[in-house]
Amino acid sequence: MIPKHGDRSAAFLPEAALIAALVAGFFVLPFIGGSADLFGRILIWGLFGLGFDLLFGYTGLLSFGQAAFYGTGGYVSAWLLTTHAIGSVWLALAFGTLAAGVWGVLIGWLALRRVGIYFAMITLAFGQISFFLENSPLAAWTGGENGLPGVPVPRIGFGAGSFAITSGWRMDTLVAAFFLVGFALARRIVHSPFGAVLRAIKDNADRTAALGHAVGRYKLAVFVIAALYAGLAGGLLGVFQSYMPPEAFSLDTSGQLVAQTVIGGVGTLVGPLLGGAVWLYLEQNLQRIPGVGGLWKFLLGLIFVLLITLFRRGIAGSLRAFWRRTRIGRPDSLAGRGPATLESTLPSLPPHPPLPSLPLAAPAVRSAGAPALEARGLSKNFGGIRAVQNVSLTVERGTVQAVIGPNGAGKTTLFKMLHGEVTPSAGDVLFFGQRITGLGVTGACQAGIGKSYQVNQLFSTLTVRENVRVAALARSLGAFRPALFGAATAIPKVERQVEAVLATVGLEGRADLLPGTLAYGEKRRLEIGLSLAAGPHVLLLDEPLAGMSPEERVATKRLIARLGEQSTLVIVEHDMDAVFELAQRISVLANGVLLAQGTPADIQNDPAVQEAYLGGLHAHEPVGG
Amino acid sequence: MNLLEVDRVNSYYGDSHILFDVSLAIAEGEVVALLGRNGAGKTTTLKTIMGVLRAQSGSIRLAGRPIEALRPFEIARLGVQLVPEERRIFGGLTVAENLELAALTAQKPLSIDRIFATFPRLAERHSSRGRNLSGGEQQMLAIARALIRDAEIILLDEPFEGLAPLVVRDLVEVAAKLAAEGRTILIVEQNVTAALDLAQRVYVLNNGHIVFEGTTQALLGKPAIMKYHLGV
């Protein structure tokens, strides 16, 4: 369903296919026990589900409270119409959708303070709060248990010549039109830069934040988008059946949406539509069968449980996976996929060709004389433990500096403070003279500090190219930009950045593979590539050689050396050979305190440093022989 | 026959290859030290022995019996006890409850009096919750948990890390007492001096490979090796 990169003529293929399917469905349905009414309802659920799929399928946020927005949209527009506050159904729908969006901002802001299980619980609770509000305190407006009857049908045109969209095929066409527009919009969102960030968030939210994206704002944005879709669908429901039911707010409604989406296929956009078709069709037709009629929902529940347990992907998802596999072939049948040899993938040794310069970089720094990175009196206490005590060090622009020390010395904590992951208890971090303490990882990355992790933090569901693109997008878009339109792959500077980084780390040949199929050393290089693609001025490398075989070590050291020629690097490493080879300056930490600083020669000859490594703490009386 | 035999074990963390054909052997009653800088694979070795990590190849035998495919609780019941690096005592449980839990599945647990005799400080704090203990007391409790199970072999992962010198001294005394009782101990440490005081034999790990094996005396007699693999 995703058009190939650059294949413009196929840009509207999915929409065309969908129209064809809908038209076919509309005509076939009456013969298999359906009706125009059923058709319309399925489409409304499909529209409701488009937003939910963006939220859950693409961003990974499972909400059990979408009914809150469905009901809000429906009731606001129904109320406006039944009280004749507004005459135009279109305008009322717009207001309803907007109201749902506002409610979405409020609930989203509260609910997104937590993730995962907590988030699901909280959205469920807010769905209930909406239900209760409708039921009692606001019953004067909402009709309480009775709902709002008498919602008028929309009209096209003005005055006497206007054309009413009555129930039947006219209403169905209207709803289908809304769905199609909604689908086209959702599809564009998915392929936009905004959508690329959403997918990254679903895969690894922390890394996405560390690469410079304001994850919280993206989550809130998609939450509101889902609320808007829900609100529009709710409004349409009221218009469709000329009545706004209180069940629109119920937990059952939220639950049904989730179930339908899972059955139809999460993350496919048409999943909710398919799932809705299955659900509503079975609901209507099973009930007619004597004896088992009452079990229709039980059966649907059983299908649901079986699907999650056995076929996680749902109907559309399984179809898509099958289609992809037959078209593309299995990953290891890809041409050129021989055993990963590092020599073949990294540009060869001397003379060093200059590394391709990156088109996108952090904003230029003003103060020319200031050191690239400076820690001033950094301290960090965890409860009673003083992990880092009053550490000051400077990293000059264009140098490679290493931080070493025995286990428990505080190197990890220091690194985290430099990078914004941890807020210091005292002291400051200065970046080219500018105070960046407390900016957090996203702010630090946007300012120009990148970090590559000791344990790979890659996006496992994105290809190598897409991985790097996420990082480059943060530089291009800034911390947050709702770039909902335009393809994520169509920003020239971003694409050039991605190509440059892939060339630098020698992964051009692997660009369209998933990280899972890469060799370990290649994954480490991708890890470095991610932090590089954000265009940092200072790059922190946390144990870049960790877990590497001797051959991989050699190649990666070369890469680091070449990076060091162009940027400022700070490295934490335990491989002493590598440290002495690569670093121009070394800082030694022990027990949270800066023990020594100097050139490799200085450090090697420093007795205090030897003592720290070999003796640990002060000598105690030897016990026994 | 050695009590513990690790034979050409290859261990991974995810798909990061950490241990390369690591072999070591420990006889009953021995105290053996496993040294190396961090990142060398010392903790990975202990975790592999304990079954927390699965070795991809190679074998691990306890008194001749292969244990590399067993789950941690099964290995614990056979008498291997890991005292992990982060201590991991249960903060919400009291000292007494921590010990009681540890003794649950022990075949012949030591009496609690015996434990308190070895660790008088824990006796004083027996009703304090784990989270209210100092670092040194937590480390003692972690070791006491292994002791109350009367473990055949105790694996100590960096027991002296992050502790004040005086506390380290107390702990070394405790460890020496245990060693003198004839217990089998494999100690992983970065504090080389303390480890060498306790151990009779030493293995040195570098980047996942064993690069030295021999008596403590032998290692002390080769300052170049010590400096290269352990120092700076």
Add this chain to the structure above:
Amino acid sequence: MPGLPLLLAQAFNGLALGSLLALSASGLTITLGTLGVLNFAHGALFMLGAYAVFVVLGHTDSLLLAVVLGGGFMILVGLVFERVVIRLYYDRPAEDQILVTFGLGILIVEGVRFIFGGLSQRVPLPSWGQGIVSLGFMIYPKYRLEVIGIVAIALFALYVVLYRTRIGLVVRAGIEDTMMVNMLGINVRRTFMLVFAMGVLAAGFAGMVYAPLVSVDPDMGGPFLAESFVVVVIGGLGSFPGAVAGGLIAGEIISLTSAFNPDYSYVMLYAVMALLLVVQPRGLFGPEGRA
């Protein structure tokens, strides 16, 4: 401004409701803390307990017998669910666990609806629960007072199990650090089955006790599920004291607000939850960090 008698009555109602919520939320939070599974079938299981009592009381007059048999039934259901379904999900992401328990909840509700029909049924008050009691300063329905007593005993029993038995020790340690418990020679997975059953029993027992107070219908579990979630959020994930405190607080909020304006009683509960989320996201006794 409601009068003192009304406020007092509502305060007692709050205790009755709150203690039920506390019991139910305890089961939920222990399952969540130990197994990491958020049981979305919790409301359905509450309802199942109520129906179990309804069925037994159709054949006998003894509520006690009904509770005992019903309790045994709930334990069986819990063991079966864990063994057949939940076990498959320990290594799967949290969202999957939520989805499958949600699905199981649907199966339970619809199964009950098919067997008993959708109309609500009355469960008779036990003979020792009928009538009213004079408390000196006010009179109060006897059964509601007894509910407070019964649930207090149940909570006490749960407390004893958690803090005075071996399995409770394993559960409390397991909530903190499952792998370490493993390394100390304990087969934690075997314990999971019992813990899950405990959680199911807690939900079902709350339903059993609650049944004579209201009419039972297949959909009675839905609101209860939401309220239990709120209690866990207020009390903190995985905390038994939190569930108890949170439950009592929740019960009082609902009941006392209803003395002023019944329309807002449940809304007020959710508003408190919202406030807590802003001020102290981890709840009263919850663990640090985001869950």
